[in-house]
Amino acid sequence: MRTKFNLLATLLMVVLCVGFTSCSDDEKDEIQSDKTLALLVGSWERTETWEHTYSKYDPLTGKTETVTETETYNIVFTFNSDKTYSRYRSGEYEETETGTYNYYQDTKKLTLGDETGSYAVTILEISDKKLIIDDDGDVEEYTRKK
The missing domain is CATH 2.40.128.370 (Lipocalin)
Known part of the structure; x- marks a missing residue:
């Protein structure tokens, strides 16, 4: 049971990290593209x-x-x-x-x-x-x- 919990927690952290990094780059690119x-x-x-x-x-x-x-x-x-x-x-x-x-x-x-x-x-x-x-x-x- 403890192994399943650790695996689930790790997976959740990876998904959150990927989600946050992809959003911030998109906003910066949009702002920089308008010259x-x-x-x-x-x-x-x-x-x-x-x-x-x-x-x-x-x-x-x-x-x-x-x-x-x-x-x-x-x-x-x-x-x-x-x-x-x-x-x-x-x-x-x-x-x-x-x-x-x-x-x-x-x-x-x-x-x-x-x-x-x-x-x-x-x-x-x-x-x-x-x-x-x-x-x-x-x-x-x-x-x-x-």
Whole structure:
């Protein structure tokens, strides 16, 4: 009877040891496989053209004409390793935004926050040269700035 008990106890210890070691390695591999934060650090740029068409009434001629205005601007995001960022938009209306960011691996969400509030975008794709995000339905593609 004592031999059966020793054999059962040994078998139980072996099963528990194997179970614990296999679980911890899987979690480490999953965390290490997501290199999004390492790739994100740096400057990303995109150029966008905005076109606005509207009707304009000329009181001198009494005619209404259609006017189309086009604006081209650049947006540059810079992500730092200390989890701070800046966003600069050039063009007719320049603006700068600075704040902090967090990345959530499980949802691929990147939250950006400054003194006025925060918002989230989803990282759809990231590589050494390209960053594609979904900003509330607007898909934006950035290239790494040299």
